[in-house]
Amino acid sequence: MVKRRTKIMVMACVGAWLAFSLPVGASIYLAWVQGHKEANGLLALATRGVLNRSAVLRFQANAAIDQLVAEDYEVPCSEADLERMRAVAAVSSYLQGVGRIRVNLLECSTLGGSEAIDIGAPDRNYPLPGMPRFWDAIKLPQNPAPMFSVFSRAGYAVIYLPELVSDVAAFPGMAVGQFSVSDQKIIQSMGEVDEDWIQQFKGVETFFEDDQGRWVSIKPSDLGTTAAFAAMPREQVRSYVDGAAARMIPVGVIIGALLALVVLLRARYQLSFKARLREALRRKEFHMVYQPVMDLRTNRCVGAEALIRWSPPDEPPVSPAVFIPEAESHGLIKQVTAQVMEMVARDSVALLTAYPDTHIAINFSAEDLHSPQMEGQLATLLQHAGAQSRNILIEATERGLMQPDKAKGRLVSVRAQGFKVAIDDFGTGSSSLSYLATYDLDLLKIDKMFVDSFEQNSSTSKVALHIIEIARTLGLEMIAEGVETERQRDTLRAAGVQYAQGWLFARPMSMGDLMGFMRASNDVASVAPEII
Numbered sequence: 001m002v003k004r005r006t007k008i009m010v011m012a013c014v015g016a017w018l019a020f021s022l023p024v025g026a027s028i029y030l031a032w033v034q035g036h037k038e039a040n041g042l043l044a045l046a047t048r049g050v051l052n053r054s055a056v057l058r059f060q061a062n063a064a065i066d067q068l069v070a071e072d073y074e075v076p077c078s079e080a081d082l083e084r085m086r087a088v089a090a091v092s093s094y095l096q097g098v099g100r101i102r103v104n105l106l107e108c109s110t111l112g113g114s115e116a117i118d119i120g121a122p123d124r125n126y127p128l129p130g131m132p133r134f135w136d137a138i139k140l141p142q143n144p145a146p147m148f149s150v151f152s153r154a155g156y157a158v159i160y161l162p163e164l165v166s167d168v169a170a171f172p173g174m175a176v177g178q179f180s181v182s183d184q185k186i187i188q189s190m191g192e193v194d195e196d197w198i199q200q201f202k203g204v205e206t207f208f209e210d211d212q213g214r215w216v217s218i219k220p221s222d223l224g225t226t227a228a229f230a231a232m233p234r235e236q237v238r239s240y241v242d243g244a245a246a247r248m249i250p251v252g253v254i255i256g257a258l259l260a261l262v263v264l265l266r267a268r269y270q271l272s273f274k275a276r277l278r279e280a281l282r283r284k285e286f287h288m289v290y291q292p293v294m295d296l297r298t299n300r301c302v303g304a305e306a307l308i309r310w311s312p313p314d315e316p317p318v319s320p321a322v323f324i325p326e327a328e329s330h331g332l333i334k335q336v337t338a339q340v341m342e343m344v345a346r347d348s349v350a351l352l353t354a355y356p357d358t359h360i361a362i363n364f365s366a367e368d369l370h371s372p373q374m375e376g377q378l379a380t381l382l383q384h385a386g387a388q389s390r391n392i393l394i395e396a397t398e399r400g401l402m403q404p405d406k407a408k409g410r411l412v413s414v415r416a417q418g419f420k421v422a423i424d425d426f427g428t429g430s431s432s433l434s435y436l437a438t439y440d441l442d443l444l445k446i447d448k449m450f451v452d453s454f455e456q457n458s459s460t461s462k463v464a465l466h467i468i469e470i471a472r473t474l475g476l477e478m479i480a481e482g483v484e485t486e487r488q489r490d491t492l493r494a495a496g497v498q499y500a501q502g503w504l505f506a507r508p509m510s511m512g513d514l515m516g517f518m519r520a521s522n523d524v525a526s527v528a529p530e531i532i
């Protein structure tokens, strides 16, 4: 008992803890994933923005240069040439200026006029002729404040502000930029950038956390020559995770609490009597004992009452006075009776072979008597036990007889097949007499309460004598139960009661012991036992 209870309770506690913590843990994890997903979405938007702007800039730069090359002017850097370049720059939203370049010399430009400026060696220089060259940060004397970037091809240079490409940060603290894949150099950026991020780039869109806890995304351009990056401060990512957690953790807690409740309710059910009974039926934890029934006239054993016993493993036995009413109230009595009939059939083969005229009394509850399966089960019992119907005595409790519309037809039918029917515990209910009028019965079992009264000479003993009188008048045979003393036995015998069972004669015993008891009882008596 303790072992099973402890096992169930330990498993319930562990199960409830798991049932609660798994969904809560899952919700925390999902909140982390969701928060980072939201962060990723924003970072991807930023890197896409950088790459889009970069593409537009490249397109405008090439279009401007193509146009200037196509209508190449004879007098480079003349006022008319500059005017022509100003017109081209004016229609290109991303270009700050346009100029002419020879090697590293910006010969003239729409920003610096006809003044030539040495802008030094390019930051990226493709060795093939006609390929573009790039300067990342150029200071023009005429415009000292901003740092310009320069892109040149075919003798022309376009001048632009690099931050126009990177100016896509969705909120303060976000760092955005672009680097050249070939030389792993940052081309333009805004915010606090870490060059180590570039090392994490593996050629495809990547998300990672840097050593300062910032969440970083890098995305390559379509051509793969540059890649855009965007980074979000730890606090910002945290706010997305917290937002998702605020939505998801309560759901996780509710699901966890419900699951834990289910586990605990299941454990409570397992600890309940109903579950224990179900389990006992499944594991066939029952066995039968048999209490001899004596013929008071001959002192011979004429049969036995089959009484069920339940000995759960690791637990003390449970009395049928406890579990039979529970089985009745939980709708399990039919299963109990089915097992009783199986066990009686198995146990009785040897007894009925040796003593074919003995009887076995089986207790039937109300549900059994109302069940359409009862007659089929009795037939199977006879078949398996090698018995005749007269070998079986059906003991019906008063409760079982309370609904004549359900029980009467069945009892008429089984009596017609030769089974004997007794009313059990007669006189303990409120309608005993009316049952005698309603049902055709073979025997009446005098309850122990009346048998006990013969010891005290109380008014109950007078009632007992009346019951005996009624039974005799109706032609019913009688079995007195719970006979413990010789005085009780003698009074019953003198009153004409034919049969008795009780501790005076024998306690309930195994079928093996019953066989021995029967043999001894027959040896003492001179004649073979008669069926009731």
Ligand SMILES: Nc1nc2c(ncn2[C@@H]2O[C@H](COP(=O)(O)O[C@H]3[C@@H](O)[C@H](n4cnc5c(=O)[nH]c(N)nc54)O[C@@H]3COP(=O)(O)O)[C@@H](O)[C@H]2O)c(=O)[nH]1
Pocket (backbone or CB within 6 Å): 291, 305, 306, 307, 308, 319, 320, 321, 324, 340, 363, 364, 365, 424, 425, 481, 482, 483, 484, 501, 502, 503, 504, 508
């Ligand atoms: N539906 C079923 N009910 C059953 C079955 N087996 C038993 N029962 C019912 O459970 C109640 C308790 O039964 P149990 O503890 O087996 O007690 C029986 C006898 O052991 C007891 N008895 C017999 N002689 C004496 C005695 O001299 N003194 C004494 N104090 N007790 C004695 O009486 C019980 C027999 O009762 P009854 O059936 O009314 O003849 C009990 O209500 C059983 O009916 C079962 O298989 N199915």
